[in-house]
Amino acid sequence: MDSLNPREQQEFTRLIEQKQMKDFMRLYSNLVERCFSDCVNDFTSNKLTSREQTCITRCSEKFLKHSERVGLRFQEQNAAMGQGLGR
Amino acid sequence: MDSLNPREQQEFTRLIEQKQMKDFMRLYSNLVERCFSDCVNDFTSNKLTSREQTCITRCSEKFLKHSERVGLRFQEQNAAMGQGLGR
Amino acid sequence: MDSLNPREQQEFTRLIEQKQMKDFMRLYSNLVERCFSDCVNDFTSNKLTSREQTCITRCSEKFLKHSERVGLRFQEQNAAMGQGLGR
Amino acid sequence: MSFLGFGGGGQSQVSSQQKVQAAEAELDLVTDMFNKLVDNCHKKCISSSYSEGDLNKNESNCLDRCVAKYFETNIKVGENMQQIGQNFQAAGRL
Amino acid sequence: MSFLGFGGGGQSQVSSQQKVQAAEAELDLVTDMFNKLVDNCHKKCISSSYSEGDLNKNESNCLDRCVAKYFETNIKVGENMQQIGQNFQAAGRL
Amino acid sequence: MSFLGFGGGGQSQVSSQQKVQAAEAELDLVTDMFNKLVDNCHKKCISSSYSEGDLNKNESNCLDRCVAKYFETNIKVGENMQQIGQNFQAAGRL
Numbered sequence A, B, C: 001m002d003s004l005n006p007r008e009q010q011e012f013t014r015l016i017e018q019k020q021m022k023d024f025m026r027l028y029s030n031l032v033e034r035c036f037s038d039c040v041n042d043f044t045s046n047k048l049t050s051r052e053q054t055c056i057t058r059c060s061e062k063f064l065k066h067s068e069r070v071g072l073r074f075q076e077q078n079a080a081m082g083q084g085l086g087r
Numbered sequence D, E, F: 001m002s003f004l005g006f007g008g009g010g011q012s013q014v015s016s017q018q019k020v021q022a023a024e025a026e027l028d029l030v031t032d033m034f035n036k037l038v039d040n041c042h043k044k045c046i047s048s049s050y051s052e053g054d055l056n057k058n059e060s061n062c063l064d065r066c067v068a069k070y071f072e073t074n075i076k077v078g079e080n081m082q083q084i085g086q087n088f089q090a091a092g093r094l
Helices: A006-039 A050-084 B006-039 B050-084 C006-039 C050-084 D016-045 D057-084 D086-092 E016-045 E057-084 E086-092 F016-045 F057-084 F086-092
Strands: none
Touching (some): A006 D016, A006 F016, A050 F016, B006 D016, B050 D016, B050 D057, C006 F057, C050 E057
16 A cells, blocks of 8 residues: 555545445445344235334344444454564 | 436436446346256256256246336335435 | 457456456455355354364365366356357 | 435535446445345245246235335334444444 | 357447447356356355365266256246346336 | 555556556455455354344354454465465466
8 A cells, every 4th residue: 555656545545435435335235134134024014013123123233233343353353464464 | 316417417327327237137147046046956967957947937937027026116115215205 | 359449459458357356356255255154163262273274274175176177167168158159 | 216315415516426426326225225125025025946937926915015124124224323323433434 | 258149249339438348248247157156056066064175076076067057047047038028128127 | 454465565567547456456355354254253143033232242252253263264265275376376267
């Protein structure tokens, strides 16, 4: 990364912002998919049951806490790895 | 979308056409994958058995009817949602 | 492909090289995912056991041999298909 | 196609490129949701025995309800994410 | 690389950009098919016990047949899609 | 973000476009690894019964170890790939 000049750095920053928007959307749609898949199994009606609603709420909360924790550990490991390799 | 000017609209239209081609290809390759996965399980020969062929034919037909129905319901829900939110 | 002129061919070649880098990275990260998923199941410690390490080594080796063989057969089938269709 | 409100007002000083990119991102989101809907409702409603090529009555009913429930789940998850709010921002970042 | 006939004749007035895009789309399709082939034949043929790093005789035979059958399935699905034809057009659209 | 050594030295005559593309490819790789990490550790550690919204003690411990082991697996696979080396080059090509 240190080999990018300011102009390239700027372009790369714009690209990262664009990717972050996509990442957020992917997170959102993955969350919907996961909680639907795990929580919704009754197709005798077209409304969520209260049991399914509770499950979806917990599933979303737990998944976000899960991602957050994995993100923190990921950063730590990445930093440790950078050091170990002498970078 | 109404905030795009004609020039932007045109670029966006070109982009949509490009994506439609990709969507079609993805549908095709997903269909192959799904029907192969569900229908082909005999690897004692390198030709499809007649039983596997029948299964693939029904699998393709059913999947396309499935996508069509889901597409119609998706449009209805999307439209209803737009109204409910006062758009 | 024969309908691309030299200029277009050159752009297409650049694009292929870019995709090959992505393909390599995808292969790598898929390999990590597959071997982790199949081999690592003990979360009472944060170090790989020797059993898990052996499994990962074999899993990587087998997957690469697998991809290589599938790649060869893929090329043969693709070539045969081109001939059968009179191209 | 605007169910998450992208492409709406409030962005007065964005460039053409950014607007087209936002519209593209929204389109990708809707396409992605549709593809996930197709996959998930296939898993929930379609038997892999393939005794016929038509959708039978049970499958058709199941699909209609599956789409409705997927949309409701989508809304519910969005509400939950707004509540969890700031925690989420941390989680969404690498 | 042209097994679905993209990049072929019949497109006399397309721009350079469109031609390169069509070639790219075709390349993506072939790459995608190859990746799916690798995944699916791994599922069908490779045991996850990993008692050795080499492919054994059974696995090798299974892989060769798996690739052949995947191609045959690809052709068969293409034929089915052409027959279903117009119905399909509706299904392929959002 | 440079754990595979992309974007490093040794490329003296590359264009701006190539450098940004290499940086983008590296970013994509890290993002992809993070997403796979989230998915795989969810599968290994999180029960789908959802009796509560918080991570419990067992889940938290499992996640910490899961991330550490995923990184170790990543390194180990990299080492294996280097050993297998030239065989790999053939396998990586269409």
